[in-house]
Each structure stands twice: as C-alpha cells, then as structure tokens.
Amino acid sequence: MLTTGPLVEGFERALAQSIGARETIACSNGTSALYLAARALGLGSGHTVIVPAITFVATASAPHLAGAEIVFADVDAESGLMRAQDLEAALARAPHGRADAVFPVHYAGQSCDMAEIAEVARLNRMKIVEDAAHALGTVWADADGGLLPVGANAFSDLTIFSFHPVKTIAMGEGGAVSANDPELIRGLKRVRNHGLTREPLEFVRVDAAFDATGAVNPWYYELESAGFNWRISDINCALGLSQLAKLQRFVNARRVLTECYDELLAPLAPLVQPLKRDPRSLTAWHLYAVRINFGDAGIERAQVMRGMATDGIGTQVHYIPVHRQPYYAERYGATSLPGAEAYYASTLTLPLHPAMSEVDVVRVVRALKKQLFGLEKKPPARSA
Numbered sequence: 001m002l003t004t005g006p007l008v009e010g011f012e013r014a015l016a017q018s019i020g021a022r023e024t025i026a027c028s029n030g031t032s033a034l035y036l037a038a039r040a041l042g043l044g045s046g047h048t049v050i051v052p053a054i055t056f057v058a059t060a061s062a063p064h065l066a067g068a069e070i071v072f073a074d075v076d077a078e079s080g081l082m083r084a085q086d087l088e089a090a091l092a093r094a095p096h097g098r099a100d101a102v103f104p105v106h107y108a109g110q111s112c113d114m115a116e117i118a119e120v121a122r123l124n125r126m127k128i129v130e131d132a133a134h135a136l137g138t139v140w141a142d143a144d145g146g147l148l149p150v151g152a153n154a155f156s157d158l159t160i161f162s163f164h165p166v167k168t169i170a171m172g173e174g175g176a177v178s179a180n181d182p183e184l185i186r187g188l189k190r191v192r193n194h195g196l197t198r199e200p201l202e203f204v205r206v207d208a209a210f211d212a213t214g215a216v217n218p219w220y221y222e223l224e225s226a227g228f229n230w231r232i233s234d235i236n237c238a239l240g241l242s243q244l245a246k247l248q249r250f251v252n253a254r255r256v257l258t259e260c261y262d263e264l265l266a267p268l269a270p271l272v273q274p275l276k277r278d279p280r281s282l283t284a285w286h287l288y289a290v291r292i293n294f295g296d297a298g299i300e301r302a303q304v305m306r307g308m309a310t311d312g313i314g315t316q317v318h319y320i321p322v323h324r325q326p327y328y329a330e331r332y333g334a335t336s337l338p339g340a341e342a343y344y345a346s347t348l349t350l351p352l353h354p355a356m357s358e359v360d361v362v363r364v365v366r367a368l369k370k371q372l373f374g375l376e377k378k379p380p381a382r383s384a
C-alpha cells in the first residue's frame, strides 16, 4: 500500500504518543493541517479568526479559504510571540468586538503563554488552534511543575504541525493535526478525504447504506460536505516514522547550537540580541532568529544578507508581517501593529540545523561580525 496504509496509521500513533495527544491525523502538509482544523471546527463564512501578524501566510490563508475573515493580532517585539494582551487588542478591533477562533503561533519553536491566551479565548467563547509548525518537541512547564508537550492540547481544541524539510522532522512534505475530542477526530478524517465518510454510524441515507438484514453495503460511502484530497502517502510516513525516532536527538542538537550562538553573540548586545525567552517554554528551536539594530549598525539588512551569502551563508527573514501582504492589506485596509513592525524591522534568521557543528556556528558569527563591523573593526564595548 502506497497511500493511507499501515505506515500512515503507524506514524499517527507514534506522533500522538510522542506529544501526549489522543490521536493525530496526518495530512499532506502543514497548510492542509490548518485547513482541516478550521473545517473540523466549523469555521467558515460569517466567522472571524484572529491570527498573529508574525507568521507564515498559511496560518491566515487556511482559515480564510475555509470562508472566515481574518483579524491580525500584534506580537511582542522582542520574541515575535502573540500574547493575551495582543489577542484582547485584536478582539477590540474585530467586527462587533468578537471572534470565533484564534490561531496562536509558537514562533521559532518557543511556546506562547497558552494558559493566558486560553483564558481570554474562553471568556470570549473562542476556539483555539495552535500553529505548532515550528514547535514539535517543545514542552511547556506549567505553574504546578507539570510538563505539557505542545500538541497535547492542554489549552486548545487542536494543534497543527508541519513536516516540511526545514522543520524539526522532515517527511518531504507532510503535516498533522492533533486532537483529543472524538467528534473532531472524525471530522478531521472526513475533511482529509473529500468530505467522505465510510463510518456506518455517520450515514444519513439508511435505506441506501444498509441491506435488508441491517448489514452495511460493502461499497457504500457518503459525502457529508464537498472537499478535496489532503491525504498523505505511506512513502512520506515511512520517512516520518524514522525521523520521529530521532526527534529527541534533533531537538538536543538544535539546543546545543542555540546555546553556542547565544554565547558567541552575547558580546554584541545590545546591537545584536537573541529572541526574548520564556523560561517556561522548554523549546525545541526551529529557528535561530536574532534582532539587530541595523540603524545603529549603519548597514541595511539586505546588505548583510548579501554579504553573508557571498561567504556561503544563507540567512532569512521570518516573516514579513502578514497584514502587510497586498492581498490582506487590500482586503482589510492598513492596520497598525507596532510590535510586529518593530520585530520585522530587526529580525534576521541565522542557519540552524542538527547537521551543523559548533565550528559552523563560529563561522556564521564571524561572517555576521564581518558584515556589521567590517573585517578590522571590533564590536563596540558592551553597554551595561
């Protein structure tokens, strides 16, 4: 079997076990996982979904393509994460001051404060879908000393993951939704497969579904809603299973490299600073993003990126705030989100991959210093 066979189920079980969820539903990529989540929760036309502005466009476009309108929330300018206060401010800007769901993003792998976000969502009767495309392997340490893996849905209805090759585990393309509610699990499976069901308990055309003895007709299926094919193949899941077995090794390697970056970059503060950290997030780092005061450095970000590329080092910007993208800016008009703007103005993502060594990190930092201070110049003395 090459698709929706035993390896898909095997991967789903192994993933559910690793994140402490009742079930996971694997699908073609993280974008379809977001779409499945939106549809399974019944989000569509007439609904409003709040999405942080610092994320990949898919976090907004998936619920939007399910029919919902999007209100963008601001983020903390130092961590890139949406906070409860950002959610409240977005709610105040939403039509009639209300929204149906929020999709918090665990940017770079660091968990948002889901307890606080969930409190606001609960008071406003909103559904929660965690976008954990970056955060497989991250664990939240709660106030009572409990360890809550991202994906266990301790504070949310659903969590989505992406297994795109740059993510913590790779499947070529791949995604998953984790869920605990049996009704949502059934809905996710239907949406993944054209909106079809083969579950006898779900059939509505009883006369067509069952024969005279009450046995289900072996060929029978029903269409509950019009849908697409968002399935994943056994081929991808074979890779996913082998990658999942190495998850902790990947997470540890990323942590060691992150600590190495922190140490080597510390003397460059306050010109170059790491993301603000929340000690309660035991983070599986997906991105090593730094904040650079390019104005004070007297150099444009594009120039730094081009210079580092000349030295063979790829860098990136995660992300252009989604509310600034022409499609959303034209649809919703200009929105002032100063935290997201400030974050965007300063951020630069440096290479982070478990196959890197600490020597590679030294090389990256040297190349960054070369761009910021020139070959000869020394970094400025660190301010208190």
Ligand SMILES: Cc1ncc(COP(=O)(O)O)c(C=O)c1O
Pocket: 029, 030, 031, 032, 055, 056, 058, 059, 105, 131, 133, 134, 162, 163, 164, 174, 175
């Ligand atoms: C935060 C976030 N959400 C969703 C996605 C979509 O995942 P995929 O590329 O697997 O469709 C990505 C992928 O880059 C992402 O970074």
